[in-house]
Amino acid sequence: MRPPISPESVKQLFTHARSYHHWTNQPVTQDTLEAIYELMKWGPTSVNSMPARLLFVRSEAEKEKLVPCVLGSNIEQIRTAPVTVIVAFDECFFAYSKRLFPAYDATALFANDSRLSEATAFRNSSLQGAYMMFAARALGLDVCPMSGFDNALVNQRFFQGTTWKSNFICTLGYGDESKLYPRGPRLSFEESCRIV
Numbered sequence: 001m002r003p004p005i006s007p008e009s010v011k012q013l014f015t016h017a018r019s020y021h022h023w024t025n026q027p028v029t030q031d032t033l034e035a036i037y038e039l040m041k042w043g044p045t046s047v048n049s050m051p052a053r054l055l056f057v058r059s060e061a062e063k064e065k066l067v068p069c070v071l072g073s074n075i076e077q078i079r080t081a082p083v084t085v086i087v088a089f090d091e092c093f094f095a096y097s098k099r100l101f102p103a104y105d106a107t108a109l110f111a112n113d114s115r116l117s118e119a120t121a122f123r124n125s126s127l128q129g130a131y132m133m134f135a136a137r138a139l140g141l142d143v144c145p146m147s148g149f150d151n152a153l154v155n156q157r158f159f160q161g162t163t164w165k166s167n168f169i170c171t172l173g174y175g176d177e178s179k180l181y182p183r184g185p186r187l188s189f190e191e192s193c194r195i196v
């Protein structure tokens with residue numbers, strides 16, 4: 001049995017972590033982006049399918065390409081964040097199934113059932129997006145996931161002619177704590193959970 005992680009680490013990952021809307025100008029290096037992936041890749045996915053694909057939008061030109069796709073105050077957020085990640089999924093993720101789960105080749109299962117493959121891609125890329133956010137927090141970064149954007153336009157502008165499709169976007173960097181607003185409450189255990 002493993003001991004719990006330290007209270008400081010719990011704060012950093014959960015209780016003191018916030019969704020940041022304002023950013024310091026500390027840049028995010030390629031090494032850091034690679035380190036985030038090297039942690040998130042270990043998160044579980046069904047039959048180890050790993051359908052998520054990440055596009056790290058970091059250059060000014062590519063950020064401007066993303067601007068027309070996002071809504072309202074999200075525009076300023078993606079302009080000022082050092083990086084915005086487009087968390088996508090590969091519709092043909094099962095091309096890697098044999099390699100990723102040698103104990104059982106699930107390729108045909110997904111290839112012959114588009115409803116199953118779509119649900120698997122969306123569910124597991126969402127989970128992997130969450131692993132990505134917590135990997136970033138573990139490495140001292142901050143994030144803000146966002147759904148206020150036009151998925152179809154992102155797909156057209158960034159993924160045309162590929163099998164990648166956008167799920168959600170997420171700003172990434174070092175948050176400006178001075179601009180945080182009071183935190184929203186959360187539902188209690190009794191409101192959200194049942195033990196049967």
Ligand SMILES: Cc1cc2nc3c(=O)[nH]c(=O)nc-3n(C[C@H](O)[C@H](O)[C@H](O)COP(=O)(O)O)c2cc1C
Binds near residue numbers: 017018019144168
């Ligand atoms: C799927 C998802 C979509 C979100 N979309 C947006 C968004 O479009 N714009 C935005 O500013 N924040 C967005 N948020 C951030 C939430 O409002 C924020 O995580 C929530 O209020 C909790 O804030 P806290 O982490 O600071 O406690 C989104 C969060 C999630 C998980």
